[in-house]
Each structure stands twice: as structure tokens, then as C-alpha cells.
Amino acid sequence: MSRPSLPTDDQPLLLRLAERVGLTRTGVVVLATAVLAWIVARVLGGRMVFLLAYGAVLVLVLARTLGRAKPALTATRSELPPRLRQGQSVQVRVDLEVPRRTGLFVLEERLHPALGRNRTVPVGGAGEAQRIDYTVTPRLRGVYEVGPLVAVWSDPFGLTRRVTEVLPATEVVVHPSTEGVTDRPLTRQWEDPPIRPPQSKPWPSGFEFYGMRDYVLGDDLRRVVWKAVARTGRMLTRESEQGITDQVTIVLDTDITHHSPGVPSDTFEAGVRAAASLAVRHLRDGFTVTLLGPDGPIGQPARGERGRIPTLDAFARVVPSRTPLSKALDGLVMSGRRDAHTLVVTPWVDAAVGARCRVLVDRGTRVTLAVLTWEDSDPSVLHLAGSTGCQVVVLRPLTPLDAAFRAASESVLPTSDVHA
Numbered sequence: 001m002s003r004p005s006l007p008t009d010d011q012p013l014l015l016r017l018a019e020r021v022g023l024t025r026t027g028v029v030v031l032a033t034a035v036l037a038w039i040v041a042r043v044l045g046g047r048m049v050f051l052l053a054y055g056a057v058l059v060l061v062l063a064r065t066l067g068r069a070k071p072a073l074t075a076t077r078s079e080l081p082p083r084l085r086q087g088q089s090v091q092v093r094v095d096l097e098v099p100r101r102t103g104l105f106v107l108e109e110r111l112h113p114a115l116g117r118n119r120t121v122p123v124g125g126a127g128e129a130q131r132i133d134y135t136v137t138p139r140l141r142g143v144y145e146v147g148p149l150v151a152v153w154s155d156p157f158g159l160t161r162r163v164t165e166v167l168p169a170t171e172v173v174v175h176p177s178t179e180g181v182t183d184r185p186l187t188r189q190w191e192d193p194p195i196r197p198p199q200s201k202p203w204p205s206g207f208e209f210y211g212m213r214d215y216v217l218g219d220d221l222r223r224v225v226w227k228a229v230a231r232t233g234r235m236l237t238r239e240s241e242q243g244i245t246d247q248v249t250i251v252l253d254t255d256i257t258h259h260s261p262g263v264p265s266d267t268f269e270a271g272v273r274a275a276a277s278l279a280v281r282h283l284r285d286g287f288t289v290t291l292l293g294p295d296g297p298i299g300q301p302a303r304g305e306r307g308r309i310p311t312l313d314a315f316a317r318v319v320p321s322r323t324p325l326s327k328a329l330d331g332l333v334m335s336g337r338r339d340a341h342t343l344v345v346t347p348w349v350d351a352a353v354g355a356r357c358r359v360l361v362d363r364g365t366r367v368t369l370a371v372l373t374w375e376d377s378d379p380s381v382l383h384l385a386g387s388t389g390c391q392v393v394v395l396r397p398l399t400p401l402d403a404a405f406r407a408a409s410e411s412v413l414p415t416s417d418v419h420a
Contacts, residue, residue: 022064022160022161022162023060023159023160023161024154024158024159024160024161026157026158026159027060027063027158027159027160027161030056030059030060030159031056031057031060033056034052034053034054034056034057034060035053037049037050037052037053037056038050038053041053059157059159060159060160062157063155063156063157063159063160064155064159064160066155066156066157068162070151070162070164071098071105071123071151071153072098073096073097073098073123073151073166074096074097075094075095075096075097075107075149075166075167076094076095076167077092077093077094077146077147077149077167077170078091078092078093078094080092080136080146080170080172081172082171082172082173083172083173083174083175083309083312083313084136084138084172084173084174084175085174085175085177086138086139086140086141086174086175086176086177087137087138087139087177088137088138089135089136089137090135090136090137091133091134091135092109092133092134092135092136092146093131093132093133094107094109094131094132094149094167095130095131096123096130096131096132097130098123098130104122104123104153105122105123105151105152105153105154106120106121106122106123106151106152106153107120107121107122107123107132107149107150107151107152107166108120108149108150108151108152109132109134109146109147109149110147110148110149110150110169111136111146111147112144112145114138114139114140114142114144114174115136115137115138115139115144115146115172116134116135116136116137119132119134123151136172138172138174140174140264140269141174141175141176141177141269141272141315141316142174142316142317143171143172143173143174143316143317144171144172144174145169145170145171145172146169146170146171146172147167147168147169147170148165148166148167148168148169149165149166149167150163150164150165150166151163151164151166173313173316173317174316175276175312175313175315175316176269176272176273176276176312176315176316177273178273178276178277178280178312179273179277179400179401179402180277180281180401180402181274181277181278181281181401181402181405182281182402182405182406182409183278183281183282183343183368183405184409212225212228212236212237212238213236213237214234214235214236214237215234215235215236215237216237219237220237223237223238224236224237224238225237225238246286246287246288247287247288247290247337247339247340247341248278248279248282248287248288248289248290248340248341248342248343249289249290249292249332249340249341249342249343250275250278250279250289250290250291250292250342250343250345251292251293251325251328251329251332251342251343251344251345251346252271252272252275252291252292252293252298252318252345253271253293253294253325253328253344253345253346253347253348254268254293254294254295254318254319254320254321254323255294255320255321255322255323255324255325255348256268256320256321256322257322257324257348258346258347258348259271259320259347259372260347260374260376265320266374266397267347267372267374268320270372270395270397271345271346271347271372272315272318274345274370274372274395274401275291275315275343275345276311276312276315277401278343278345278370279291279311279315280308280311280312283302283303283304283305283307283308283311284305284308286303286304286305287303288301288302288303289301289302289303289307289311290340291311291314291315292328292331292332293318293321293323293328294321294323294324294325294326294327294328295321295323295327298314298315298318299311299313299314299315300314324352325344325346325348325353326352326353326356329344329353329356329357329360330356332356332360332365333356333359333360336363337365338363338364338365340365341366341368342360342365342366342367342368343367343368343370344357344367344368344369344370344390345370345372345395346369346370346371346372347371347372347373347374347377347381348378348381349369349371349381349384349385349388350384351384354384354385354387354388357369357388357389357390358388358389361388361389361390362389366391367388367390367391368390368391368392368393368408369385369388369390369391369392369393370393370395370404371385371392371393371394371395372395373394373395373396373397374397382394391408391409392408393405393407393408394408
């Protein structure tokens with residue numbers, strides 16, 4: 001018995017349509033022969049040619065009838081984690097049992113191309129237990145399905161094909177990869193001396209070292225400066241300056257117009273990774289993180305470590321759009337808030353974006369522009385970004401995020417001459 005052909009995305013459209021109605025390649029040839037013979041018989045005449053055409057159709061009908069019986073089988077798939085990291089490998093096992101004798105069929109586990117290739121195995125015989133072991137390694141963030149698991153079989157002539165679902169598909173959310181990054185929310189630009197914004201709760205343990213004081217019962221022992229204890233004989237703890245804000249706003253430019261070409265776009269995915277890394281860092285530090293895009297909020301505002309998973313879920317679902325970044329900045333300008341540390345991740349800065357950033361800076365908002373660059377980037381983008389008055393971080397390919405942000409923080413002026 002010939003093995004049924006399996007549909008692939010690179011097959012011609014006509015052949016894929018034929019397989020959707022249950023024909024194999026051989027079945028398509030037989031059907032085409034029947035149609036051609038009928039046309040020749042109709043034009044030129046000839047009873048034998050008519051009989052040939054009707055005989056071919058009869059064979060197809062017979063093959064379709066013989067291939068109607070579904071194979072009896074039961075299958076179970078190992079439980080998959082609902083969330084994966086980009087590049088994380090997971091072992092999947094499918095156990096199959098055929099309780100009674102059946103013909104040869106093909107078991108196929110269908111996967112999204114970002115998760116790997118489809119897995120197929122021929123199955124036949126009676127009372128046999130088989131197992132399919134394979135590895136899923138997502139190459140790209142997103143929301144995908146593992147499965148469905150289908151059985152594909154054919155008739156004895158190999159002219160028709162049947163497909164039945166054995167196990168339903170399982171959804172998995174693939175989080176973007178993140179990097180460690182140093183980004184410190186500082187005071188607003190035009191405050192001297194710095195004071196706490198009226199609508200922001202102070203962060204009790206800031207980042208900048210303020211001094212040492214005597215240990216008080218209840219203090220975290222991890223803050224004890226043991227070198228000072230050995231030198232002075234007193235229990236001294238490290239004290240940091242009080243933070244100016246506990247609010248962080250991250251704006252991700254999802255406008256595909258100015259990102260690098262390709263599906264997926266390299267700069268678009270780099271922007272998602274950078275925004276996700278910044279969000280995870282500030283959530284771990286206990287801040288409230290709000291994610292914005294040109295089309296509106298990305299997920300819900302989150303605070304602290306417990307908000308990390310929902311935030312990464314939101315980043316997994318981010319898709320390109322055609323809405324300009326200026327629309328997201330308009331929302332920040334209209335809100336009138338000045339108490340949030342604002343980061344904008346974008347590959348493009350034009351006059352409209354620059355004007356809105358200058359309004360935010362003149363109002364006293366601390367704004368950081370993380371500019372994504374690639375080989376065909378417009379050099380004027382960095383020049384315009386430097387003229388906005390914002391701190392500028394240049395994110396180049398293969399440059400670690402932490403190195404880029406550290407270089408920007410060590411520079412005297414936030415200009416476009418930041419080198420990661």
C-alpha cells in the first residue's frame with residue numbers, strides 16, 4: 001500500500017486544495033486523467049474513451065469508500081509547561097496504543113515553524129504501544145500551539161487520504177529573552193534640591209549610597225557593612241538615599257515602518273527584548289511598571305516581582321503595527337504626569353517625536369531614549385535624539401544592554417556620542 005502524502009506549505013495551491021478534499025498526488029493524476037478523457041470523448045467522440053473516464057471516477061469513488069474506516073488508537077501527550085522562554089528546550093512525549101489490528105497509517109504532530117518541524121511516524125499492527133519523543137525549542141517569542149496530533153491514512157490504492165484529530169492542540173506562551181540591565185530612576189531634571197513628587201510614594205531604599213548608621217533591631221542583616229564592623233567594633237548598616245519615584249513608564253515603538261525589514265524584523269525583536277529586560281529589572285526592584293505602545297497600553301500596570309509573568313505574557317503578544325510613536329507620546333504629554341521615570345525604545349526619532357520629548361523634558365520628566373540602530377539606520381536619528389535633551393542610549397546589534405546603559409549613565413551629557 002502506498003503511503004499517503006502529507007500536506008506541506010511549499011506545495012502548489014492546486015495540490016493543497018486537492019488534498020483538502022481528500023486526494024493524494026496519485027488521486028489528483030487519476031482525476032485529471034478522467035476529466036481529460038471525458039473532454040476528449042465529448043469533442044472527438046468514442047465510447048471507449050467515455051468508459052475510461054467513468055472507470056477512473058469509479059475507482060476514485062471505490063477508493064474513497066474503502067478508506068473511510070478510521071484506525072482505532074488512543075494517545076496521550078506529556079504535559080507541556082504553559083510558558084516557555086525563547087530558546088528553552090522542552091522534551092515532549094506522545095504515547096500511542098493500537099488496541100486492534102489496523103492498516104498502516106501515519107501519526108503526525110503538527111508544530112508551528114517557530115517551534116520546529118512536524119514530527120511523523122508510521123504506525124501499524126495490533127496491540128502495539130509506540131512512543132514519539134521530540135524536543136520543542138522556540139526560536140521566537142509569541143503564542144503558539146503544539147499540535148494537533150493527527151492520524152493520516154489512505155485507501156489500498158493510495159488515491160485518497162483521510163485525516164482525523166487524535167489529540168487537540170496545546171497553547172504555549174513563549175516569553176522573550178531578557179538581559180540584565182542597569183537603569184536607575186533618578187530625580188527629575190529641574191529639581192534642586194530634589195524633593196519627592198506630590199503624587200508618588202517614596203521608594204524607601206534607593207540606589208545611591210548615602211552613609212552608614214548604627215544597627216537597629218529589625219534591620220536587614222544583608223545591609224550590615226562587616227568591614228566597618230571589624231574596623232570600628234560597631235554594628236553599622238548601609239543606608240541609601242531615598243528614591244524620588246517608584247513609577248516607571250516604558251514606551252515601545254511598535255511602528256514597523258522604521259524597523260529593519262524582514263519577518264521577523266531584527267530591530268523589532270531587539271526592541272521587545274530591551275523593553276522586556278528593563279521591565280523585569282524594575283519589577284524586581286519593586287517599582288510599578290506601565291507599558292505603552294502607539295496603539296495603547298501593553299498589558300496592565302504591574303508592581304514587584306509578582307508582576308513579572310503577566311508583563312512577559314504581554315510582551316509575548318506584542319505585534320507590529322502602523323501607528324506612529326508620536327501617538328503614544330501624545331498620551332504622556334496630555335496626562336501631565338511628571339513623577340514617572342520614562343523610557344522610550346525606538347529605532348526612529350523625527351521632528352514630531354523630538355518635539356514631544358522636549359515638552360516632557362521641559363516639564364521636568366526624566367526621559368531616556370533607547371535608540372535601536374542597524375546597518376541601514378539614518379545617521380540623523382542619533383543627532384536629533386541628542387538634541388531633545390533626553391538621555392540617549394544607543395542599542396547596537398550584539399551589544400549587551402547593560403554595557404549600553406552603563407556607557408550612557410557615565411557620559412557627561414546625553415548626546416548621540418554614546419558608544420556601547
